[in-house]
Amino acid sequence: xxxxxxxxxxxxxxxxxxxxxxxxxxxxxxxxxxxxxxxxxxxxxxxxxxxxxxxxxxxxxxxxxxxxxxxxxxxxxxxxxxxxxxxxxxxxxxxxxxxxxxxxxxxxxxxxxxxxxxxxxxxxxxxxxxxxxxxxxxxxxxxxxxxxxxxxxxxxxxxxxxxxxxxxxxxxxxxxxxxxxxxxxxxxxxxxxxxxxxx
Numbered sequence: 001x002x003x004x005x006x007x008x009x010x011x012x013x014x015x016x017x018x019x020x021x022x023x024x025x026x027x028x029x030x031x032x033x034x035x036x037x038x039x040x041x042x043x044x045x046x047x048x049x050x051x052x053x054x055x056x057x058x059x060x061x062x063x064x065x066x067x068x069x070x071x072x073x074x075x076x077x078x079x080x081x082x083x084x085x086x087x088x089x090x091x092x093x094x095x096x097x098x099x100x101x102x103x104x105x106x107x108x109x110x111x112x113x114x115x116x117x118x119x120x121x122x123x124x125x126x127x128x129x130x131x132x133x134x135x136x137x138x139x140x141x142x143x144x145x146x147x148x149x150x151x152x153x154x155x156x157x158x159x160x161x162x163x164x165x166x167x168x169x170x171x172x173x174x175x176x177x178x179x180x181x182x183x184x185x186x187x188x189x190x191x192x193x194x195x196x197x198x199x
Contacts, residue, residue: 007135016134016142023126024052024146026153028180029117031173032088033157039097041108045154048109052118053147056127060139063128074128075198078121078191085116085184092177118150122187 036043058066067074087098130139153160161169 008137008141009135012134012138013141013145016130016139017145019126019130020123020142020146021149023123024118024150026118026150028176029113030153030157030160031092031169031176032117033113033154034161034169035092035173036108036113037157043113043154043157044109045151045157048113048118048154049147049151051110051114052150053143055114055119056123056143059124060127060131060136060143063124073195073198074121074125075191075194078125078187079195080121082121082184082187082191084112085120085180086188088112088116089177089181089184092173092180121191122183 033043063074067077090096091098127139127143164172
């Protein structure tokens with residue numbers, strides 16, 4: 001336990017935070033969150049943050065084992081996540097509704113907010129990859145700091161919309177729609193190529 005804490009490094013923690021900050025990109029998800037709420041979907045900031053943290057923590061502790069248990073490799077997992085992101089990007093760009101949730105509640109906290117936006121294939125893959133480079137304590141601290149940031153942004157989403165205005169949010173939504181589409185295509189091609197090479 002002592003060795004766990006003595007391995008703390010500000011440099012590694014800062015690096016982990018910045019990497020996960022870029023991958024999670026909760027600010028980029030703001031237009032999607034606003035769009036979900038305008039469609040009448042319920043989004044709980046606390047539940048979303050806790051769920052995203054829990055999912056990332058599970059993968060941090062035993063991501064490889066979880067995927068092996070379900071006989072799924074990380075590349076297949078990433079391809080599945082990229083397809084979800086692709087359709088969400090189309091929704092943003094074309095002003096159409098593809099993703100429909102007909103469950104018992106009208107909540108969109110877990111899907112699509114937690115997965116694939118906050119704790120998508122990219123973040124889950126990154127968590128596993130970071131373990132080969134940084135000490136566990138630094139990854140955990142970097143992850144927790146990101147979750148604090150995520151919760152702050154989710155709580156202030158409505159204020160962000162009021163401050164920026166609907167027209168700006170609409171343009172931002174189109175911009176991030178293009179970015180999300182590019183990320184989805186890149187994630188899909190990269191991981192599909194890895195799957196093909198692995199055959």
